[in-house]
Amino acid sequence: MDDALMTAGIVIITGLVVVFTVLVVLIFLIWAFGKIVTSITNRPKKEKSQPQAQDKAEVKAVSPSVKQATVSPQAEDGLSDEIVAVIAAAVASLSESTGVSYGIKSIRRANSGRPSWATAGVLENTRPF
């Protein structure tokens, strides 16, 4: 029995040392390549900083006329200006990424038994495994 317990002790120590070593090596490698990838992806941004400033100036120049042209959307009662602004920002971001310009005519609550984020969460968590 003593031999068996001795073996068990050796297995515990060996096992924990190997598991921790492997995972610590992975921590180091992931941290290192994370740093490398971040530094590589940050580099071109600096070079492009000047054109971006020009773009911003253009946007500023255009924005007053756009503001004048837009009509404020009909928002449902109970929605604060901040929420309307957030929704407008999300739509604007979609317009920018797809290249198609979208407008907001009205903001109404969708009739659904479960919030769409909750539905997404349930779908994500109830898939097998």
Added chain:
Amino acid sequence: MFEGIFDSIQNLINGSGFGLQYWQNYLMILIACFLLFLAIVKKYEPLLLVPIAFGMILANLPLAGLMGMPTNEMIAIPVNDLIQATGKTLDEIRQTFSADQINDVLNALHPEDTHSYPIVWQAVQDQMLPFWNKPAQNGGLLYYLYQGVKLGIYPPLIFLGIGAMTDFGPLIANPKSFLLGAAAQMGIFITFFCAVLLAFPNNEAASIAIIGGADGPTAIYVTSKLAPHMLGPIAVAAYSYMALVPIIQPPIMKLLTTKKERSVVMTQLRPVSKTEKVIFPILVAIVVSLILPSAAPLVGMLMLGNLFRESGVVDRLSKTVQNELINIVTIFLGVTVGATANGQTFLTWDTIKIILLGLAAFAVATASGVLFGKIMYVVTKGKVNPLIGSAGVSAVPMAARVAQKVGQKENPGNFLLMHAMGPNVAGVIGSAVAAGVLIAIFG
């Protein structure tokens, strides 16, 4: 006349399944029906419990022979008949008879065994009496499907699917989560010690201990390599405790943490680039397989599945392994693992010990993760919520959801889910590494 009818009815009963059944088989069928009730009515892990429970029913039905092994008969070639018929010795037959002449003699003696004639001819040439294997009966359906478990094929395939479903982003964003995944593997090794204390041999103790990894495929993989005879109780215990994670973990988490620790709100994780997500599976597969080759089947497949997902160039393969492949393998694995739970072998004291040790393994793994989380809480000066340590036991994503739920009870505005997913997926890699260690030592 009545006596004849009575006898024939009795023969019928004796020849049916009822006549040959042991009480253990009836009990196992009852247990399987209860598991089916839990799966279908209560919706407890139905994807696993339905095939496992039905496999248990099939394995405990007598005479169906679904898990029956193929049998071979060793049959002596009737070379003696040839000797008797010709009245010559083997040496004389060899010198005087051609192959066709021997075939003619054999045709007269054994006209139905034509496939044996070449073997007899060879026996005459070799001057010795040969034997050949004649398949007497093919194995049962589940016996052949079970080979995927026995040969360690299904668990890596399930890992392939899990890899394609898993987002390692939270782990890449916060690599320190690996430490929590490693700490939770303490449950495996402490349970190994306890199993040895209970006089289990090392290979069996290692198979029982892996239940603490809270990972069904890993438990099955290790057991199929080290102690295949214990596959039934270990698989049933592993999957049962995985279903019970929301009940087992919270009391341990609350016991080991203070209200202040549970209320810690962690800072948002940094966004992870696609390049990092693509490099991650390649890097992990290479590093882990180089350090611990015995973990390569599990970790390699996990990372291949993840590369399918993250590379974005093999969507069809990614969808197949996430859906069709993993579902098919789950059916085969569930039914055949259930079929190993035969009454006579399952209902023993050892099974009860395995179930209790499995519970201890889960509890110790959770406690180790939380305690290591507390260490990280102290080291980072209160930036890490120790509850996420409990997710270091694999059980993806159930353990992470439990950490989120317990944390949100203390602070409704606290969202720990993504932080807990880091240790959770690290736990999958950690338990695969621990499995590799056990196989390397005892395999």
